[in-house]
Amino acid sequence: RKEVEQDPGPFNVPEGATVAFNCTYSNSASQSFFWYRQDCRKEPKLLMSVYSSGNEDGRFTAQLNRASQYISLLIRDSKLSDSATYLCVVNTWEEYGNKLVFGAGTILRVKS
Amino acid sequence: GAVVSQHPSWVICKSGTSVKIECRSLDFQATTMFWYRQFPKQSLMLMATSNEGSKATYEQGVEKDKFLINHASLTLSTLTVTSAHPEDSSFYICSASATGTGTTFGSGTRLTVV
Numbered sequence: 001r002k003e004v005e006q007d008p009g010p011f012n013v014p015e016g017a018t019v020a021f022n023c024t025y026s027n028s029a030s031q032s033f034f035w036y037r038q039d040c041r042k043e044p045k046l047l048m049s050v051y052s053s054g055n056e057d058g059r060f061t062a063q064l065n066r067a068s069q070y071i072s073l074l075i076r077d078s079k080l081s082d083s084a085t086y087l088c089v090v091n092t093w094e095e096y097g098n099k100l101v102f103g104a105g106t107i108l109r110v111k112s
Numbered sequence: 113g114a115v116v117s118q119h120p121s122w123v124i125c126k127s128g129t130s131v132k133i134e135c136r137s138l139d140f141q142a143t144t145m146f147w148y149r150q151f152p153k154q155s156l157m158l159m160a161t162s163n164e165g166s167k168a169t170y171e172q173g174v175e176k177d178k179f180l181i182n183h184a185s186l187t188l189s190t191l192t193v194t195s196a197h198p199e200d201s202s203f204y205i206c207s208a209s210a211t212g213t214g215t216t217f218g219s220g221t222r223l224t225v226v
Contacts, residue, residue: 004155043205043217044156087155094161100146100207100215104155 001026003101006088010107017078021106023071023088030101032091033064035073037084038105044087047073078110114140116208118218125196125225133191133221135206141186142208146215147179150203162189196225 006023013019025033036044048055050062050071061074071088088103115138125131135145144163148156160176162168162183170176180192189208193200205220 041203041220041222043220045217046214098144098209098215099158099161101158102148102156 002104003027004088004090004103006086006103006106008104008106010109012109012111013078015078015080015110015112017110018074018076019078019108020075021073021086021088021108023073023103025069025071025088025090025101027090027092027101028069030069030090030092033071034089034091035060035062035071036087036089036102038087039084044089044102047086075108078108080110080112083108083110114208114210114213114216116142116206116216116218118206118221120221121219122222123224125223127197127225128195130192130194131196131223133193133204133206133223135189135191135208135218137187137208137210137216140208140210140213142189142210143186144209145183145189146207146209147181147189147191148205148207150205156205159191193223196223198225201225 004025033050035047037047038044048057050064052064054063059076063072085105087105090101117136119134147159150156159174160168160170162181164186168181183189201224206218209215
C-alpha cells in the first residue's frame, strides 16, 4: 500500500465549478500535512497547510481527519489558472529528520 | 521569502558520463536538504536526505554509490549521478529546510541521458 494515495484523475471541470480532491495516508505517526500544486515540468509549490480544524485560503479549503487518516482539498469557483496537478503531502518525523512523502497527484483541468 | 537555486535546469549527457547538480539556499542556512526524483506522470520520490557535514541517508532502493550526495556547507548540496544511463533520465528536484522556513524546493533539473 502506498504511504499517500490520491485519485489520479484527471478531473475535467468547467470554469466556476467546485471540485474536491481526497487523499489518504497510511502512517498514523504523520505530523503535518500539506497540499502542493505542481505545474507541468515545474517544481511543486506549497498551496496550503492542512489542519484538523480545517482552514481556508480564498477559494481553497483544506480539511484533515486524523482518525480516518484522510485529507481533502476543495476548490470553489474554479479558474483556468487552477489547472495543474495537486499533490497531497505528508510530513513524518524520521530519526534523521523530517521526511515529506508525496502522493502521485491529482490532475485538474479547468476548461472554459 | 526563502529561495533555493538549483542548477542546471536541464542537461543532456552521454551514457556512461557523470552529471553534477547543485542546490543552493540563497538567503537562509539549510540544516537539511533533500533530493527527489520524479519520473513522468509519477510522484516525487525521495532519494536521500542530507544534513550538513554528515553522510546522506538514502531511501531504500537508491544506490548510494551511483547517486553521490555532498552537503559540505549549510547553503550548498550537490547530487552527482555517476555513470549515467538512459534509465536515469528523470526530473531531479532538491529541497531545503530550516527551522522557521519550512521546506523550499529548487526549480528542478531535467536530466536526459542519451
